[in-house]
Amino acid sequence: MGKLVLADSIQLSKVGKALRRTFELWGYGEVVLPTIEPYEETLRGGTKFAYNNQFYLIKPDVTSRLLRNYDIDFGKLYYIGEVLDGGVDGRWQAGVEFIGGETTFMTAEVLSVLMTALESLGIEEFYIDLGSLEVWRRATEGIEDFRETICRALERRNFGLIEKLPLDEEKKEEMWRLFNFRGRETDYGKLARILELVDDERIFVDLGTVRPLPYYRDVIFEVYSPKLGKPIGGGGEYSFRGRPAVGFALDLRALLGLAKVREKGSRRFLRGIGSFREARKLVSMGVPVEVER
Amino acid sequence: MRFVLPKGRLLRGSLEILRKAGYNIDKPGERKLIGRFNGNEVLLARAFDVPVYVEHGVDVGIAGSDVLEERGSDVFVPLELPFGKCRLSLAMPAESVVPLEDMDGYRIATKYERIARSYFSKLGVEVEIIKLSGSVELAPKVGVADAIVDIVETGETLRANGLVEVEKIMDVSAQLLVNRISQKTKFDEINTLILAIKEVVGDGT
Numbered sequence: 001m002g003k004l005v006l007a008d009s010i011q012l013s014k015v016g017k018a019l020r021r022t023f024e025l026w027g028y029g030e031v032v033l034p035t036i037e038p039y040e041e042t043l044r045g046g047t048k049f050a051y052n053n054q055f056y057l058i059k060p061d062v063t064s065r066l067l068r069n070y071d072i073d074f075g076k077l078y079y080i081g082e083v084l085d086g087g088v089d090g091r092w093q094a095g096v097e098f099i100g101g102e103t104t105f106m107t108a109e110v111l112s113v114l115m116t117a118l119e120s121l122g123i124e125e126f127y128i129d130l131g132s133l134e135v136w137r138r139a140t141e142g143i144e145d146f147r148e149t150i151c152r153a154l155e156r157r158n159f160g161l162i163e164k165l166p167l168d169e170e171k172k173e174e175m176w177r178l179f180n181f182r183g184r185e186t187d188y189g190k191l192a193r194i195l196e197l198v199d200d201e202r203i204f205v206d207l208g209t210v211r212p213l214p215y216y217r218d219v220i221f222e223v224y225s226p227k228l229g230k231p232i233g234g235g236g237e238y239s240f241r242g243r244p245a246v247g248f249a250l251d252l253r254a255l256l257g258l259a260k261v262r263e264k265g266s267r268r269f270l271r272g273i274g275s276f277r278e279a280r281k282l283v284s285m286g287v288p289v290e291v292e293r
Numbered sequence: 294m295r296f297v298l299p300k301g302r303l304l305r306g307s308l309e310i311l312r313k314a315g316y317n318i319d320k321p322g323e324r325k326l327i328g329r330f331n332g333n334e335v336l337l338a339r340a341f342d343v344p345v346y347v348e349h350g351v352d353v354g355i356a357g358s359d360v361l362e363e364r365g366s367d368v369f370v371p372l373e374l375p376f377g378k379c380r381l382s383l384a385m386p387a388e389s390v391v392p393l394e395d396m397d398g399y400r401i402a403t404k405y406e407r408i409a410r411s412y413f414s415k416l417g418v419e420v421e422i423i424k425l426s427g428s429v430e431l432a433p434k435v436g437v438a439d440a441i442v443d444i445v446e447t448g449e450t451l452r453a454n455g456l457v458e459v460e461k462i463m464d465v466s467a468q469l470l471v472n473r474i475s476q477k478t479k480f481d482e483i484n485t486l487i488l489a490i491k492e493v494v495g496d497g498t
Binding site (some may be wrong): 158206225228229231 | 349350369372373471472473475476477478480484
């Protein structure tokens with residue numbers, strides 16, 4: 001994210017701390033990854049460099065690193081860190097991955113983790129839109145040759161691209177309905193079940209939701225706040241070495257502008273002889289202190 | 294809603310198509326950059342900045358596809374608009390035209406640094422890109438560059454400066470841009486606007 005001024009750096013750390021606490025409360029364990037990975041085509045992003053006739057990547061995308069580095073049947077992981085994408089300016093991300101459970105259940109849990117993570121930052125006004133790749137796969141059965149154009153139409157939200165295709169009017173009408181579907185009631189059982197499990201009025205089904213990453217399998221989601229012009233983050237369902245997995249990543253820069261992180265408990269100010277002894281005692285009990293000169 | 298419209302060659306067409314769609318926006322005064330109509334706000338910005346404004350929170354904008362490509366902004370593009378048609382091309386001095394593969398080491402003057410870089414990189418030709426903000430046609434004349442990448446409408450400006458169009462890089466047209474979040478939070482308003490403009494445009498593309 002470029003150079004951080006000191007105030008941003010401190011705020012970033014506070015946001016990270018609040019998120020870390022929430023992820024841990026849900027039972028997720030932190031993954032700490034090295035800065036540099038040997039280059040491999042399966043790793044996405046990162047900034048490439050050569051050293052001793054070998055190619056390496058600095059801070060590539062975390063999910064693709066987890067997929068390459070670990071072989072686990074079941075796990076709940078989280079990370080907070082910077083990722084690079086070919087240049088020198090990094091993006092700070094926080095994300096979780098739930099691996100090896102039942103997909104609908106994992107999605108409901110991960111969405112709940114996401115919601116409480118935002119709430120822990122004082123962000124209450126946000127929405128999550130759910131989309132489904134499977135709905136579009138079914139709708140494009142028999143017209144597979146046009147999937148690429150339809151996908152492009154969704155990414156740009158340009159229905160004109162679909163209108164130009166040699167499809168019958170009934171098909172185009174079906175596409176138009178899907179393209180513009182946004183609500184809380186859906187015929188697609190999996191999404192309906194997720195809505196039911198999560199049970200929160202901030203979640204919608206928006207079948208026009210798309211995520212640009214290639215590894216998603218079906219359910220995808222995007223989280224956003226009306227106060228910010230860009231998504232705060234998103235995620236979805238993918239395959240972790242053949243096992244179902246669901247994860248999300250949050251853009252910490254976006255969160256910095258929205259977060260209202262408050263210190264828990266009031267700070268005790270101490271002064272004079274014995275104040276350091278007293279401060280040590282308070283800190284060991286978890287009380288914030290400041291020793292004044 | 295908040296609109297951002299481009300100052301310059303696309304402004305007239307933008308106001309015209311919005312008016313036909315029922316959004317009667319008066320052209321803000323010469324120095325006034327923000328206007329209002331029916332509770333909506335209209336900003337005037339440099340054409341190159343329109344996609345950036347839309348990406349970062351302005352609901353709707355109109356910009357050329359060249360500018361959007363150059364900025365690489367993450368926005369929705371629901372409609373192509375039937376004005377601002379031109380092309381982005383590579384041009385060279387008439388007396389020193391060479392095949393593209395012989396352009397290694399050439400200096401290319403352009404406002405479109407990102408597009409030019411990606412174009413030559415795909416060709417596998419190493420060039421030096423010189424970023425200029427305007428009057429790019431002058432660069433070969435004064436020896437600052439060997440070729441240019443710029444917008445061509447009629448070709449008149451190129452000819453007047455002794456340049457010839459060698460290769461078209463992309464077709465350009467005005468486009469309606471929508472902020473990704475506004476599309477969700479102002480779903481009905483934005484869809485009404487898109488459908489109204491689509492009606493004016495005809496086949497929608």
